[in-house]
Amino acid sequence: MFYKKHISFLIICLIFSLLLSGCRDTVDYSSSPVIPGGEDLTHSEVSSADASSDLTVSEPEQSSQASSETPLKPVNPPASSTAPHLHAFKITRVESTCTKEGYTLYECSCGETKIDDYVPKKGHTFGEWNTVTEPTATAVGLKERTCTVCGEKETEQIPIVYAYSALSKEVFELVNNERANAGLPALAYRQDLQICVNIRAEEIMEKFDHIRPNNTECFTVLPENNIDEYSAAGENIAEGQETAKAVIESWMNSEGHKENILSEKYTGIAIGVAEKDGRYYWVQIFIG
């Protein structure tokens, strides 16, 4: 009898457990039958457990969704501070200046900005050149002009005075005549060398030599005046001849000087002439 009772109790328990099918293993079945409405309670517990397990599954989706949204951020400003709205732009007109272009700037309080209506920069409106320092035969001068709009200053060198230019030009032409007679190409007049020959013409009045008054070689005058790129250089000097023709004759009658005038190593020349108490001092510098 007692055994039969046991069996029937087990059967009742089995029926209960069948009714609870679909519930999770975690639920404590043993207590369910004795609590009124325990079935519902355990179900609600389970469903909440279900919800939380669903959440853990869906989490990676959410984060992947968030990352796929990230590239869109620059287009749509963060929603935290601003809801979608029609931009209310503050409009600022920036006028063009001498050195900067003009434009219209639109700014919304949300941070959205845009720029358009570009106008090119005006460029400076310079006034007349004013001489700051006058050039001499041996030093360049300096001139300056000012923008009448912004005050920006611009400076430029004034070339040295081309001293005795008529005589220098005559010597230059006679040199090229001699070269043509010898079947050689003409030399170019090197304006950038003029300062060097003018300096040397003044120096040979003081010391008639290829060694300068400061005891350096005559060619040190070249790098001193930013002439650094040459493969060959030569110097002829003369004193006392009264015409260009006379000085060329003197040089052509002297082997070393003639060699310089008729050298194939040179491509350019400049001629300096200085005068003191009616006496002329002549300098040729050749360069190649």
Ligand SMILES: [Zn+2]
């Ligand atoms: Zn806005």
Ligand SMILES: [Zn+2]
């Ligand atoms: Zn300006």
